[in-house]
Amino acid sequence: MATHCPYCALQCGMTLREEADSVSVLPRDFPTNRGGLCQKGWTSTELLGHPDRLTSPLLRDPASGELRPASWDAALDRITSGIRDVQEQHGRDAVAVFGGGGLTNEKAYALGRFARVALGTRHIDYNGRFCMSSAAAAGMRAFGVDRGLPFPLSDLGRADTLLLVGANPAETMPPLMRWLTEQRERGGKLIVVDPRVTATARQADLHLQPLPGTDLAVANALLHVALTEGYVDGEYIATRTTGFTAVKRTVAGWWPARAEALSGVPVADLAETARALGTAGRAIILTARGAEQHAKGVDTVTGFVNLALALGLPGRPGSGYGCLTGQGNGQGGREHGQKADQLPGYRRIDDLEARAHVARVWGVPADELPGPGVPAYQLLDSLGTEAGPRALLVFGSNPVVSAPRAARVEGRLRDLDLLVVADFLLSETAALADVVLPTAQWAEEDGTMTNLEGRVLRRRALRPPPADVRTDLAILAALTTRLQTQGRAPSYRLVHSKGPLLTAGTPSDEADAADPHAVFAELRRASAGGIADYAGISWDRIDATDGVFWPCPDDEGPDSPRLFTDRFATADGLARFHPVEHRPAAEEVCADYPLHFTTGRVLAQYQSGTQTRRVAALRRAAPEAFVELHPDLAERLGVADGEPVRVRSRRGEFQAPARLSPGIRPDTVFAPFHWGGRARANSVTNDAVDPISGMPEFKICAVRVEKA
Ligand SMILES: Nc1nc2c(c(=O)[nH]1)N[C@H]1C(S)=C(S)[C@@H](COP(=O)(O)OP(=O)(O)OC[C@H]3O[C@@H](n4cnc5c(=O)[nH]c(N)nc54)[C@H](O)[C@@H]3O)O[C@H]1N2
Ligand SMILES: Nc1nc2c(c(=O)[nH]1)N[C@H]1C(S)=C(S)[C@@H](COP(=O)(O)OP(=O)(O)OC[C@H]3O[C@@H](n4cnc5c(=O)[nH]c(N)nc54)[C@H](O)[C@@H]3O)O[C@H]1N2
Ligand code: SF4
Ligand SMILES: [Mo]
Numbered sequence: 001m002a003t004h005c006p007y008c009a010l011q012c013g014m015t016l017r018e019e020a021d022s023v024s025v026l027p028r029d030f031p032t033n034r035g036g037l038c039q040k041g042w043t044s045t046e047l048l049g050h051p052d053r054l055t056s057p058l059l060r061d062p063a064s065g066e067l068r069p070a071s072w073d074a075a076l077d078r079i080t081s082g083i084r085d086v087q088e089q090h091g092r093d094a095v096a097v098f099g100g101g102g103l104t105n106e107k108a109y110a111l112g113r114f115a116r117v118a119l120g121t122r123h124i125d126y127n128g129r130f131c132m133s134s135a136a137a138a139g140m141r142a143f144g145v146d147r148g149l150p151f152p153l154s155d156l157g158r159a160d161t162l163l164l165v166g167a168n169p170a171e172t173m174p175p176l177m178r179w180l181t182e183q184r185e186r187g188g189k190l191i192v193v194d195p196r197v198t199a200t201a202r203q204a205d206l207h208l209q210p211l212p213g214t215d216l217a218v219a220n221a222l223l224h225v226a227l228t229e230g231y232v233d234g235e236y237i238a239t240r241t242t243g244f245t246a247v248k249r250t251v252a253g254w255w256p257a258r259a260e261a262l263s264g265v266p267v268a269d270l271a272e273t274a275r276a277l278g279t280a281g282r283a284i285i286l287t288a289r290g291a292e293q294h295a296k297g298v299d300t301v302t303g304f305v306n307l308a309l310a311l312g313l314p315g316r317p318g319s320g321y322g323c324l325t326g327q328g329n330g331q332g333g334r335e336h337g338q339k340a341d342q343l344p345g346y347r348r349i350d351d352l353e354a355r356a357h358v359a360r361v362w363g364v365p366a367d368e369l370p371g372p373g374v375p376a377y378q379l380l381d382s383l384g385t386e387a388g389p390r391a392l393l394v395f396g397s398n399p400v401v402s403a404p405r406a407a408r409v410e411g412r413l414r415d416l417d418l419l420v421v422a423d424f425l426l427s428e429t430a431a432l433a434d435v436v437l438p439t440a441q442w443a444e445e446d447g448t449m450t451n452l453e454g455r456v457l458r459r460r461a462l463r464p465p466p467a468d469v470r471t472d473l474a475i476l477a478a479l480t481t482r483l484q485t486q487g488r489a490p491s492y493r494l495v496h497s498k499g500p501l502l503t504a505g506t507p508s509d510e511a512d513a514a515d516p517h518a519v520f521a522e523l524r525r526a527s528a529g530g531i532a533d534y535a536g537i538s539w540d541r542i543d544a545t546d547g548v549f550w551p552c553p554d555d556e557g558p559d560s561p562r563l564f565t566d567r568f569a570t571a572d573g574l575a576r577f578h579p580v581e582h583r584p585a586a587e588e589v590c591a592d593y594p595l596h597f598t599t600g601r602v603l604a605q606y607q608s609g610t611q612t613r614r615v616a617a618l619r620r621a622a623p624e625a626f627v628e629l630h631p632d633l634a635e636r637l638g639v640a641d642g643e644p645v646r647v648r649s650r651r652g653e654f655q656a657p658a659r660l661s662p663g664i665r666p667d668t669v670f671a672p673f674h675w676g677g678r679a680r681a682n683s684v685t686n687d688a689v690d691p692i693s694g695m696p697e698f699k700i701c702a703v704r705v706e707k708a
Contacts, residue, residue, distance in 0.1 A: 001462040002028060005041040006102075006442035007239040007606050009148070009325040009452035012037050016443055016462045018043065023443065023462065030304055031546050032153050032451065036175030039604055043615045047441060052425055052614055054438035056468045056535025063431045067426075067436060072470070072478075074434050079393075080482045082418035083119065092370070096123035096379060096389035099338035100396025101131055103328030104447030104459060105534075106519040107472045108329065109526070111345055112337025117362055118480045122370035123389050126341040127397040128333050129376035130404075133693035134297030135287060135323035136334060141298075142305045142576050143314065144569035145531050146334070147454040147550070147700070148325035150314070151562050158318050159180035160280035163191045163273065165215055165304060166699070167324050168288020170199035171603040177203070189276050190426035191217065193265075194290060195598060196628070196670060197663030206272060212598045212668060213261035213585040213700040215291045219303030220582060221259030222274045223251045229271075233312030240315070240546045240568070243577035247306050255625055262582065264665070277311055282318035284674055289326065289600070293698040295688045297581040306577055314575060315564030325452040327607075332450030335532035335550075336523060340373035344523060345530020354530070359639075361526045375694025377404065377687055384415025391418035395472055400428040401608035402673065403498060404696035405651050406682035411655070422475055427610040428676045439472050440465035447516045448542065454560070456537050477513035528553065531569065585700045586688030589667075593702035596668040599681050600699075605674035613674070622672075625656035625679035625703065630666040634658060637705055644708035647671065649684035649701050655708045669705055673698075 004011040013030025014037060016023050025046040027037045047053065057075035058067040070078075086094045097115040099108060108126075115124035132148070139146040156162060156179040164378070169176045180203065184190055192204040193215065201207040210218055226232050227248065237244045256267040277283045285308045291300050301323070308314055308321035325331045337344045337358075344361075347354035349372050359366035373379065380403055382388030392413070403409040413419055413432050421430040422437040430436045444465040450456050465471065470478075512518045517539060528535035533551040542548050552559040567573030571664045589596060604621035606612040613619060627645050629637075639645055641660040646653055647669065656671060664670055673681040686701035 001460050003443070003462070004449060004457050005037065005328070005458045006044050006115060007040050007328055008173055009327055009330045011328060011449055011451040011457055012041050012175055014041060017707045018462065032177065032453070032520055033175040034178060036178060037323060039618060039621060040173040040606055040612060043617050045443065046615045047424070047611055050614055053466075054424055054426060054436065054469070055466055056438060058436040060434045067433075072468070072556075075437060076482055078435050079418070082391055083483065086417055087533055090390055092120040093122055094389050095119050095121050095391045095393070096383070098123070098376070098379070098392060098394045098397055098399070099110050099124065099126035099333070101126065101128040101330040101333035103329060103333060103338075103472065103602055104397045104445070104449055104516065105329065105332040105336055105456070105523060106447045106516040107395070108333045108338045109336035109409050109523045110476050110495055110513070110519055112344065113362060114476045114480060115707070116337070116347060117364055118483050120213055120368070120370060122340070122373040123379060124338055124373055125376040125379050126333060126338045126401070127376065127402065128327070129337065130291070130293075130402065130696060130698070131326045132323070132330050132334055133375070134292040134294070134690055134695040135301050137298045137693040138301035139323070141578060142302065142309070142682055143564065144571075145563065147563060148331055149322040149453045150564055151322065151453075153179060153453050155318050155320075156180065156188065156284060157190055157280050159183055159284040160168060161189045161191065161276040161283040163193070163277060163283075163285045165193040165285070165287045166292065167286060167288030168194065168198040168200045168290070168600065169324065170203065172288075172326070172601050174326070174458065191273050191276060195304045195665050195668050196661070206269060206276075208265045208269050208273065209665060210263035210265050211665065212596050213294055215583070216296060216300040216303045216580060217254065217259040217262045217582040218265055218270065219300065219307055220251045220254035220580070221256045222277070223247070223271050223303075223307045224254045225256060225274035226278050226307065226310060227251065229274065229278065231274065232310045236312030237310065241309050241575045241577055244310065246579040247310070247577045250581060257509055259357050277307070283311065283313055284319060285313065285321045286324055288324040290699060292323070293695055294700060295586040295690050295695075295697045296583055297690045297695045298692040302578050302580045307579070309575055309577060315566075315568075317565070320564070329449045331452060332448070332456070335450070336527070340375060340379070345527035345534070346532040347530045357529065358526055361522065375689065377689050377694060377696050380409045381687070382546045383412040384417075385412070390416060392416055393420045393422075394429060395422045398427040398429045398608035398610050400432065401676040401680060401682065404682055404685040404698055405687035406680055407652050408687070415543045424469070425609070425614065427608065437475055438469045439475065440469055445471050445516065448520060448539070451547070453549065455549050456542055457536065458542045459520055471514065471517060473516060474514040480513060481510045513586055517562055538644050563606055586697050587650070587686050587702045593704050595703050595705060597647065597649065597701050597703040598668060598670050598699050599673045599685060600670065602672045602674065605672065607674065608676070609674035625654075625672060625675040625681065626659040627656050628659045628661050628664050628670040629705065630664050631660045631662055632666045633669075634660050637707065639707055645686055646706050646708040647703050648706070649686070649703045652683035653688070654678060654680050
């Protein structure tokens with residue numbers, strides 16, 4: 001069965017095969033991974049028959065307080081009566097939904113519709129807020145569209161200069177490194193910006209090692225040098241952009257010595273970087289979470305977008321700016337309406353025309369659609385409070401481990417009247433739930449995923465889910481039917497494409513709503529005419545090609561592997577410069593908390609670790625959390641390699657063994673966030689958020705480190 005890996009946004013092609021007592025994985029030659037897989041992909045089928053797998057619904061027993069196996073009827077009844085009680089007492093918005101960037105397009109779409117129509121709540125958001133939101137917002141305001149890479153991944157192999165800012169693909173997308181190897185073999189120059197000497201930085205021709213949180217100063221200084229040394233493309237600026245004058249004024253103040261003083265990146269390296277970008281025939285600038293997960297993430301990305309625009313890169317063949325999307329469907333997950341301010345097709349929920357269009361597809365009056373909700377952290381932080389939602393349904397996220405200031409979020413979840421988690425494993429968040437619903441895994445469902453290039457791909461079911469396990473779509477459909485028969489939800493119809501609109505509540509409607517192909521057909525109509533237009537994308541078309549790039553408005557017309565060649569997606573077709581100023585991190589170091597703390601990933605673990613911590617080979621490769629620190633710092637603290645240390649911030653603490661590394665700045669400490677419990681890095685992270693994107697500041701806060 002030809003499908004794609006369940007994990008990251010590279011969505012490597014793989015083939016699954018049923019063996020006697022397991023499912024084997026074979027890498028598949030696909031344009032992005034060209035036959036490569038990382039260790040996570042190779043071992044991905046181990047979870048299908050894992051003993052920890054959830055095989056029936058669980059209900060919390062009021063007497064013992066424990067989760068106990070229950071029937072689907074009992075579980076769904078508990079959920080719908082809980083929703084009814086909460087909404088009767090506190091209004092529609094008292095129920096909230098939290099989604100994930102790992103859900104297929106069909107599920108993300110169905111979840112958004114479920115929240116807005118079946119529940120009638122404005123409160124839905126998702127973990128992509130913690131992931132892509134800063135680059136997305138910066139892309140929207142500069143280009144009028146947010147597609148992570150506006151060009152095929154293979155362009156990376158042909159760039160003369162490639163600047164990677166806050167990205168460590170050698171660990172986060174290993175098969176992508178093939179393109180970087182090709183790039184350097186062709187004589188290209190790779191420049192990496194990271195406070196640590198990562199596996200990626202080791203392959204670079206030049207490594208800039210800034211203090212975390214100073215990338216914006218670096219970006220402005222690079223543009224400053226580009227201006228003074230004459231690399232900017234005046235003709236491109238004049239014909240394809242607006243707003244450069246204000247940016248020019250801002251960066252005039254960012255002479256390289258000033259950026260060096262803040263970031264620690266030597267003036268000579270800044271000059272060399274600007275020169276390498278400015279004189280290259282083809283140059284690409286990419287950002288990832290290192291630059292984006294800051295309370296100024298949108299402005300930092302904008303700083304690099306400004307640089308790319310001034311050099312005339314976006315839309316020029318083989319050149320441009322892009323962001324490396326993270327989750328399996330991180331791209332599609334943000335297009336179909338599980339974001340608080342969005343409707344399908346990347347439409348804005350406060351746009352009257354957009355509301356009218358989507359309401360027509362959904363068969364409801366437009367004025368019955370709720371307005372925008374609030375970004376993920378604000379939502380989580382309001383749960384169970386006077387003003388916040390009292391019930392939450394989680395599909396595809398584990399915020400107890402992955403949210404910033406996680407102890408506080410955990411407290412909020414505990415204060416809820418009703419917490420429902422759909423998962424195939426008992427995540428730390430599911431362990432707190434009143435109702436846990438067992439869902440199908442990726443190899444047991446059909447659907448589509450949109451990879452980091454905006455390429456829509458097919459996920460194919462190898463086998464049906466275990467007997468008492470349902471797909472997310474089937475769960476949403478069953479809940480919808482129940483809410484309607486209870487007369488609690490607004491009267492609406494399950495709209496599908498196979499025939500005329502039908503009144504909801506009949507089994508055939510429920511079956512349709514649970515059918516990913518029918519849901520995709522509806523998604524196409526809902527997205528038609530939007531920014532992320534899928535109207536011309538069919539499963540057959542995807543099957544016939546190596547995926548289809550959106551926008552693709554017509555069945556017969558072309559898709560869009562390369563954006564911006566003639567115009568940007570703004571009303572006048574011009575890209576927008578925005579002047580951006582560096583500002584300090586939300587929390588600065590002080591005598592009590594003298595070290596900069598930053599977080600990220602390791603190769604063998606994925607996200608909150610629910611899945612990969614249960615895979616034997618991955619657990620062997622990365623058995624536990626660690627605190628990476630410079631040997632000089634360790635000596636000052638009196639800590640030896642492997643000794644347990646305690647990392648403390650104003651918000652909490654966690655413990656893990658020290659890992660001494662000369663590759664990290666001596667003023668900075670790093671830890672991966674894949675573990676919960678005592679080793680939870682997010683116990684200390686800062687919940688300050690970007691004012692535009694709502695992105696939390698995962699990548700810098702002030703800590704103290706001591707021997708545990
Ligand atoms: N193995 C593995 N792969 C994954 C994932 C996973 O969990 N595990 N998750 C997937 C997802 S959802 C995502 S979003 C991507 C993330 O992919 P990446 O963005 O590559 O991953 P991170 O490790 O979060 O951050 C990248 C680098 O940013 C650096 N950094 C920290 N602070 C700063 C800073 O202030 N400035 C700069 N310039 N760099 C900084 C860190 O040292 C780190 O090496 O990975 C995807 N792939
Ligand atoms: N300190 C720090 N924190 C971070 C980050 C960081 O760099 N530093 N990165 C942030 C980023 S970029 C991200 S993307 C988030 C990710 O963090 P989370 O949102 O917690 O993501 P996952 O760990 O992938 O959680 C997915 C959960 O859903 C389940 N699941 C997987 N697929 C499905 C499905 O199809 N349906 C259902 N119902 N369940 C499913 C999995 O078993 C798992 O329990 O973490 C963020 N947190
Ligand atoms: S790089 Fe990403 S998509 Fe490819 S095998 Fe690894 S986790 Fe899966
Ligand atoms: Mo992410």
